[in-house]
Amino acid sequence: MSTSPPPIPPPEEMREIFRTMTLIRRFEERAAEEYMAGRIGGFLHLAIGEEAAIVGTVSALRPDDPLTSTYREHGQALARGTDPRAIMAELLGRETGICRGRGGSMHLMDVQRAFYGGYGIVGGAVPLALGLAWAARYRETEQVSVTMFGEGAANQGVVSECFNMAGLWDLPIVFLILNNQYGMGTPVERAAAVDDFFPRAAAYDIESWKVDGMDVLAVRAALSEAARLAREERRPACVELLAYRYRGHSMSDPDTVRAAEEKERWKARDPLITFERVLLGEGIIDAEGVAAMQAEVDTVVDDATAFAQGSPEVPVADLADYVYAEPWNDAANGSALVRP
Amino acid sequence: MSTEVKDVTYREAINQALREEMIRDESVFLMGEDIGHFEGAFKVTKGLLAEFGEKRVVDTPITEAGFTGLCVGAAMAGLRPVVEIMTVNFALVAMDQIVSNASKIHYMFGGQVDVPMVIRMPGGAGHQLSAQHSHSLDAMFAHVPGLKVCVPSTPEDAKGLLKTAIRDDDPVIVLESEGLYGKKGPVGGEDHLIPFGQAVVRRPGRDCTIVATSRMVWVALAAAEQLAAQGVEAEVIDPRTYRPLDLDTLAESVRRTSRAVVVDEGWPECGIAANLAAHLYESCFDWLDAPIGRVNSADVPMPYAKNLEQAAIPQPADVVAAVMATLAREVPR
Numbered sequence: 317m318s319t320s321p322p323p324i325p326p327p328e329e330m331r332e333i334f335r336t337m338t339l340i341r342r343f344e345e346r347a348a349e350e351y352m353a354g355r356i357g358g359f360l361h362l363a364i365g366e367e368a369a370i371v372g373t374v375s376a377l378r379p380d381d382p383l384t385s386t387y388r389e390h391g392q393a394l395a396r397g398t399d400p401r402a403i404m405a406e407l408l409g410r411e412t413g414i415c416r417g418r419g420g421s422m423h424l425m426d427v428q429r430a431f432y433g434g435y436g437i438v439g440g441a442v443p444l445a446l447g448l449a450w451a452a453r454y455r456e457t458e459q460v461s462v463t464m465f466g467e468g469a470a471n472q473g474v475v476s477e478c479f480n481m482a483g484l485w486d487l488p489i490v491f492l493i494l495n496n497q498y499g500m501g502t503p504v505e506r507a508a509a510v511d512d513f514f515p516r517a518a519a520y521d522i523e524s525w526k527v528d529g530m531d532v533l534a535v536r537a538a539l540s541e542a543a544r545l546a547r548e549e550r551r552p553a554c555v556e557l558l559a560y561r562y563r564g565h566s567m568s569d570p571d572t573v574r575a576a577e578e579k580e581r582w583k584a585r586d587p588l589i590t591f592e593r594v595l596l597g598e599g600i601i602d603a604e605g606v607a608a609m610q611a612e613v614d615t616v617v618d619d620a621t622a623f624a625q626g627s628p629e630v631p632v633a634d635l636a637d638y639v640y641a642e643p644w645n646d647a648a649n650g651s652a653l654v655r656p
Numbered sequence: 657m658s659t660e661v662k663d664v665t666y667r668e669a670i671n672q673a674l675r676e677e678m679i680r681d682e683s684v685f686l687m688g689e690d691i692g693h694f695e696g697a698f699k700v701t702k703g704l705l706a707e708f709g710e711k712r713v714v715d716t717p718i719t720e721a722g723f724t725g726l727c728v729g730a731a732m733a734g735l736r737p738v739v740e741i742m743t744v745n746f747a748l749v750a751m752d753q754i755v756s757n758a759s760k761i762h763y764m765f766g767g768q769v770d771v772p773m774v775i776r777m778p779g780g781a782g783h784q785l786s787a788q789h790s791h792s793l794d795a796m797f798a799h800v801p802g803l804k805v806c807v808p809s810t811p812e813d814a815k816g817l818l819k820t821a822i823r824d825d826d827p828v829i830v831l832e833s834e835g836l837y838g839k840k841g842p843v844g845g846e847d848h849l850i851p852f853g854q855a856v857v858r859r860p861g862r863d864c865t866i867v868a869t870s871r872m873v874w875v876a877l878a879a880a881e882q883l884a885a886q887g888v889e890a891e892v893i894d895p896r897t898y899r900p901l902d903l904d905t906l907a908e909s910v911r912r913t914s915r916a917v918v919v920d921e922g923w924p925e926c927g928i929a930a931n932l933a934a935h936l937y938e939s940c941f942d943w944l945d946a947p948i949g950r951v952n953s954a955d956v957p958m959p960y961a962k963n964l965e966q967a968a969i970p971q972p973a974d975v976v977a978a979v980m981a982t983l984a985r986e987v988p989r
Contacts, residue, residue: 382733416767418766425765443729450726451730461729473721474725477719478725484717638763641824641825
């Protein structure tokens, strides 16, 4: 783990980081309620407990740095500034959703904010991130591609392929391994020959290290350094964040595998509570300020939920829209294969 | 100005398309195994590294899933990658990137980004390369909404379809034929694009429609020649793209001839021929005078031994027999 004390951002930014973490927490808690009420279908993977990893990462990047993620990505979109209404509407499968109801919880994207999406095949989005880095170098921009994936994805072959090409071609990419210690219900020690994952990238000549993923400032500092390496020295980097998700793999996972004692131990290091303590201790916010901010965030989540619930369903006539860039034969229920 | 057209090989035609499109558009780049210094396993990319440099002609490690996915990402950022997968056999390693990412990204994100990329790869049997190096997997790609699939049979089509593919805003699979790289023919100029979804009649006829693509067009034409000697005039139609498919031209022909045979180098089960036959049954049932014939490779992994391999892949005689069957006629011995 990195030992140097993280630099402290200005107070305004500290408050913004805390607000975004709170927004993600409250948004996802509400999403869980909507799921239980039957208004969200499919899979719903919550990142509760991982807010420091998400916000620490996004806050260290430039707004135009392309970001890719897994299917556990509501927080990344929120942190990038996507309208919570458009996210909740997507979760509810509505026309007003950020992906017009075609993606759902696992496939959010907001290309206007350089959030290049959440993907459902474990490890499958890492090559895309490499391609976004490739494009940045091809066009000689200063962008750094950042891709977040789990320690489970690190076991996929294609991720090693990407480490190799990034190291070989010195692409401006940051691999962020969010090690939440479980691939669905399988703990790291039953899935990986070595507990640490960052040395795998190091084996491909990529600067790599590990930090505490429950500490938002430590994450932010690590990502700042990783992005600097990629941006200024044109070298790839890899950061492993050790973290924990409080909920099961998805809402359909009753989470019976993990010991209650283990969960309590990690919850005692809750990233929101610990960061709130820092803010209070530094006098950056007071208890009243915290309460006001939480109330404001709740209003935003209420509004997003009401908006989503009140939004129209996607017209069935539009079923085949977006299969191709230019519609060919996008007749409802029809094949896009055959010329009309 | 001279308008004389010099015949070139299918291989050279593809090379011309790549070169012309790279000159035309800076965002076009090539990526694949041994395409630069080695100039391609089939020498399709000959001279391109020397002309365009390592930024735009990129030799990769042997890592099909990785570089195919990289090119999907680059396409999402607005570049126009042309991937060469050395042969279609290795595309199986990259299938997740092609099916789960390339074909779906435009749809599942509500049209926010295009994926303007081309994946070229040759396939087919006939060179005693045995079970793992002789695939015809057209049906797997044509199965997937979001992809476009080209199957050129002539140098002109190889060039014109590839140029269209490179300028297209969707992921396009271009299935070349290893057996056709040396085939010569005329090609169009820089501005000659062949639109997707336009079948072409390779040989007109009134007695039976033969549908075939890629190398099977030449098998079908050889069969048509033999049939003509027996007084049977077969019409050979080449759809040129499976996705989109020009069903109108196929159906118009079948309604005229009342008989059809579909030739496909892939396996028979759930294959291209089965699919085209189903389309033709749906659109031409009342016009048909006989069941639609299918000619496929045998339902076995491709064997090595030369005689077995030849027995496994469609031959002109198989097509002749299938056409004769639609006419309820025996093939004379």
